[in-house]
Amino acid sequence: NGLTLGCINDTIVAKMGNNLIHINTDIVNSLREDHVYVLSPKDGSLHPVEVRLSNVYMRLHFPRDVDAPTLMINGIHMHRVSGIGPLSDARHKVIAARVRHGHTVLDICTGLGYTAITSLEFGAKQVYTIEVSREVLAIAEFNPWSAKLADNRVKIMLGDASRLIEFFPDSTFDRIIHDPPRFSIAGELYSNDFYRELYRVLRPGGVLFHYTGEPLRSRGHGHGPIVRGVIQRLRGVGFLRIRYDKRAQGVVAVKPRY
Incomplete structure (x- = not known):
């Protein structure tokens, strides 16, 4: 009301x-x-949007001069907030994935849902989005900028993406946006086995965007070992036309049509 x-x-x-x-x-x-x-x-009474568990503290964090709140988990921002806002960050990822009208999109690691929502704004007809944390989804329910997750074109799936992806048929998605936590937290989402599943469920000619950030990047010496490893493993499972998108800070790869 x-x-x-x-x-x-x-x-x-x-x-x-x-x-x-x-x-x-x-x-x-x-x-x-x-x-x-x-x-x-x-x-x-007014209460901060937060979740306190024995080993995890999550809250909505709204830094000055950004376009929307970010999710903070144990003091770590889940979006880029330096020189860019979370909504702009999501937009760069969706642009890198080349989401277009009529596409079916898989969004891995829902978070606050900005990538899923932006995919709809770019014309996606349906977005499947996977989130492992019930608490993260609960926080998103109290975030006004996440309200469009309730759109009936968005299908939210709660669970481990490395297992849930096995239930999708071959060649289900036109685009995949993979936005995992850092490698040290969720190494299974960077594995050969998981990349094979991404390749399997992506349609021929489909585009994968894999957010990596720029961890361990040496000034003047190219990408760090994590990004290089991502590129190598994606190539190993069959992806082609692999490149690093500097604006979106992630790897773009294409499944060949043949």
Whole structure:
């Protein structure tokens, strides 16, 4: 129903539908500007969008001068936020994958869903998106910039991508956007076996974009060993026309038509 804000003396009044919620300005003044908060309609309390587990802390983080919040896990940003915003980052990935009208897209590692949503904006007719963390998807539900994940053209799959991919028939997807965590966290998503599955489910002539960032890159000495390894293994399973896209910071590869 939307949210309308007003101010009476030292109290902010929020109107949600037919309900009026009173929020003391002292509470608002204590909020951190880089956090995203959810408003409780019961008592007007504000709570940061976060998840605390025994060994993991996740929250929405909204740095100054970027276009949308990023997901932060144990202090690490899940999007590029230096000189670029998460939405622009997603756009570069979708452009690198050459998503076009009518395409069926596989988006691996949903996160906040920006890549899946941007794929729809570029004309994809359907996006299958895989996320291993239930908590990440819960955070996305409270992120206004993730709202279009509810579009019925998006199919969200919860589970390990290295296993779920086995259930797709051969040549299912026109485009694949693979945005895994760093190699040290999810090495199975960089393996030969997984790359063979990516090759199998991609249609002939289809494009894979594999985000890598620029880990261990030596100034003036080309890509680091992780990016070089990705390129070598993709070539080994049959991909051709492999190149590094500097703007999107990842590897682009094509499945041959023959």
